[in-house]
Amino acid sequence: MTNQSKRALTAEDLQQINVYSDPQFAPDGSAYAFVSTKANDDDDYTSQLFVQSLKNKDARQWTFDKAKNSHPRFSPDGKKLIFQSNRSGTPQLWLLQTDGGEARQLTSFKHGALNPAFSKDGSSIIFSAPLEKNDDATDQHEQSSDERQKEQNEKSKQPLVINQLNYKSDASGLLDHKHMQIVLYNMGNDTFEQLTSAETDHNFEDISPDGNYILFSANLHEDRDYELTSDLHLLNVATKDITTLTNGKGQYGNARFSPDGAKIACFGHEFAFQGATLNDLYVFDAASGKSSCLSKLWDFQLGDVMIGDTRLGQSENGPVWSKDGQHLYFLGTDSGATGLYQADLNGKLNELYNDNNHVFGFSLHDGVFILGISTPSDPGNFYQMTESQLLQLTDANREFLKNVQLSEPEALTFTADDNWKIHGWLLRPYGFDENKKYPLILEVHGGPHAMYGRTFFYELQLLAAKGYVVLYTNPRGSHGYGQTFVDACREDYGGQDYSDLMSAVDYVLDTHDFIYRNRLGVTGGSYGGFMTNWIIGHTDRFKAAVTQRCISNWLSFYGVSDIGYFFTKWELGKNLLEDPAKLWEFSPLKYAENIDTPLLIVHGEKDLRCPIEQSEQLFVTLKHMKKDVEFVRFPDANHELSRSGKPEMRISRLNHITRWFDEHLRI
Template identity: 80%
Template sequence: MNQTKRHLTAEDLKHIEVYSDPQWTPDGNAYAFVSTVANNDNDYASQIFVQTLYGQKPKQWTFDNAKNSHPRFSPDGKKLVFQSTRSGVPQLWLLHTDGGEARQLTTFKHGAVSPEWSKDGRKIIFSAPLEKDDDVTNQHEPSKEERQKEQEEKQKKPLVINRLKYKSDGEGFHNDKHTQIVLYDVEDETFEQLTFTDTDHHFEDISPDGNHILFSANLSDDRDYELTNDLYLLNVTSKEMKTLTNGKGQYGNARFSPDGSAIACFGHEFAYQGATLNDLFIFDAASGDGTCLSNDWDFQLGDAMIGDTRLGQSENGPVWSDDGQHLFFIGTDFGATGLYQADTKGELNVLYKDNSHVFGFSRNGAKFILGISTPVNPGDFYLMNHDSNITRLTDANKEFLDTVELSEPETLTFKAKDGWDIQGWLLRPYGFEEGKKYPFILEVHGGPHAMYGQTFFHELQLLAAKGYVVLYTNPRGSHGYGQTFVDACRTDYGGKDYTDLMSAVDYVLAEYDFIDENRLGVTGGSYGGFMTNWIVGHTNRFKAAVTQRCISNWLSFYGVSDIGYFFTKWELGKNLLEDPAKLWDFSPLKYAENIETPLLIVHGEKDYRCPIEQGEQLFVTLKHLHKVVEFVRFPDASHELSRSGKPEMRIERLNHITRWFDEYL
């Protein structure tokens, strides 16, 4: 290691610049993207940059202290539409590419997001949260004072709930608003609402001739009880609507082919519930007949990589070639993501895949802008030509990377107890010296159907910087290793997934003599929090543990989580009333008396995915049993605290985690 560089700190979260959402200019000579940084202790700022392909550095196009994002060039390249929070809530703004100030297009009460151009550049289609009787032709954006007064009035009234899906993590309690699709005429400066059903609608694409809108939604009469998401075609003029899918699955990321005759999308029909791999479909736009191209593939389509800096960036989905004969998309496989190509018969080719994380792309002819992150680089953009050679375009975090030492992971493959191959990675500590013994931390990811891999992960690097050997693995249940593997933990939580993790620890202790077997720690969040609880309830080999946004009691999780009523059966095989004894057997709380490991419980108070009562139950039980336990509660923090929470709170969280391990390891 280069000891002229300093070690990473928790506060470095504020210094990392995160790039996302590359978008070509129509002429293919430049591209726009979004850069996000922490602008203070409580929030982030995002700015739009544009870079030509001729060696110049990216040029900043927005400057206000706000979130500016989702840049989209008009087909003639003369205008850029984007969304910005500069007026209070996200609204649409229009900027002429030859200069001048941006002009605000929308003043919708609850904001407007995700703008896209029609192919002729005459219309902008966007999404807006609307109440049932809202008039899109007469929208007023409230002032800060008006919003505060409305919020105060709302807090004086009880909340009447009559829906099963009445809350969601990050959004809180639902109200009478639903996401609708709105069309803006650029020349006439008029608005037209296109969807009206009492549910959320997701704009997918507009046909090349501008006559049809493609959107996804759950329009079923039983939509409060179902998780399906179908594709629909809406005639813009007649408002006639056609359903493309069969009401049995979940479809999205859909796009028209260049001639408008076909539609490509990702989707599945819940064959393995939440562990079902995406498939790639093509639908005939006229007949609605569909074909699955990916029947013979066995990997996850899309980006399933877990990190803690990308702030929930959305999925690209499949992108058509200009001739309509090929589709391009990101795929997740063996701890990495790459860019793939398939023809309309399902023949698959890898265009780019390395030990890295392709987190986004944009295509212009035979050229691609790829967003790529590695374990030692938060992310930059690269140009890839038809020969798949790549050229680096940006150096987003040069100053940071020039001064901070990061640990390059060692890739491991070891055998589980039943002979399955399990992949993992080991980080050596900052200042590593041969002959010394170091404390060790096992990290367990959430999901469980997600994937650790070759991407930048600040938390993992921080633990290595603090002097720990860090091991992170993909036990069964993880994406990246095929359908059988990702499905293998369902109805077996705490079974072979647990023994996979213990086999990982056994393997590195046998292979690396610099790990101190008497100073082992374990941590994880969400499913990783469940597994941390389960581990310390079933073995005392770990001397310290930190459980984050965890599940401790499946009996109560069923009714308090925003997903509990379906996720419990998806993952455990039974609902509360079907087999409460089984749910209790799967609950780490049942084994609290066995816990001897000092345990820190970290939880957000507004976590609706794994509500804080899960942490409360575990804390009270362990404290009542006189165990070594501490509870750290983060106000106003959701399940996303570690990824997109307030910068100050994210740093506090990391400091508590390292403090606990420093004390007990």
């Protein structure tokens, strides 16, 4: 029996979690800045900036307002800190003197200013700003809350004229005529200069050491509305001339100049396996544009694709150059964990840190690293790593973890029906007693090209706290097991991926005698919602199911999702008019008549990735047949409800899920 001196986790505990992100070394390496995000009393989140000394380990809070402060970046001399904050009502750039004093607002752009970075000499700041075609970056004025409300009211009375294919985004809603442009702020004369102007989004990547070139990624093609490519470009700051480094056939980003400015490193790929293509690591010669791929012999995903529901901030994935320009450092995703890796310019790979957990970010200074690490029983802390030791620097959730019992997962490896090896984990319930039996819930991740692993996952821990055995696996289609594995579910949704999941259930039932064989539940979101629908349409072995932000009908998904017009072909092999019969075969709605499992449907009303009509079709069909089904709609919530939605909505969602399983699996 497990130790019950600590209490069980509750849905409401979500408001107690501190989430750390974005560690950034100070230029002299004596300290680092980071962001701490937590739910506040206004049903939103507050993000504050902290700076921690590496000498006395003192972490000082530098912002205190009830706002979202993020993206801290030190000036090269360490005397200033630029950051992004919505304290004035719109995300703007603010400047702090590191020796003390109040923050000063630098920008007052109508639609905000984002993601600042200092030039290498500290004379200017480069940032991104959403601008309309005729906007003047030198004459921007932030609206008051009344002005913003008046403009929104006026827009709500006007029709929206749409003439492009890509006209909506789950993150941004219906798109208007604004595009992300790159702006340079001159610190000396207090002036702004717009550097880009094409009617497309420009993603700032880096500035050359001499300050003469801006590196950015964008699709500048005339047919960009029909393409998902993103090229790397060099912009001459003086002449505004643009040189394109890549060939227009791929998607490139995370790009950075070497310390001497002669080379550029980046992640990228050319869609060899569509959305299931592993990233490669490229190095370009900045002058000639010639490139080499360092990762030809590697077979794992570069970057962090660990899936979770707690991370509330961006962090560094790499590639980051060593000081001498001879090595690159980056995160990599492998076998349910993420680690820190090093590669030389010949492609020799070295694993610097992988302790079977989740490295979610890092910062580097003279061979010393700050690592952000999460484990299944820790939402995340920062650690200092040198060649000789790993030293914990923060204790973000000490009081919470002191009082709440979390479950440590048991790793599983089993054989699918075609002899493929499948990886997964099992969480035992709170107060586990090996002499008792417990119901089991199978969790299916989204993506499908994501990865469950050794990170903190609130929903999984909550189900264990409520008395359930929780099974979560990486069926084929998941990242972390090589290119062949991640590609294996495409054009086979509901095939071997479904078989992998059923093999997982069979395996744990045969090897763990504390599970009720007739009290099984299943749930998942997005692709996991699709798979939940598919499972209960093809077997009646589950006694209860919860489908979240699901797909039920690929025929309609093609035209209503913000990604449907390309994702459908990527994943199923055909677009709507190419083979509607095939799309219908892949649609769980076709098999609704077979569904006898009590089903709870959970969906956000502003979800544009898997629009709520997918759940509406399923609910009406099942209800019309008088099946046991319930529909919970969350207003003002998009596809990210479970991860970054309003705290009260997230808590309500969790309580509905556990309620449904309690009603049907406790009998």
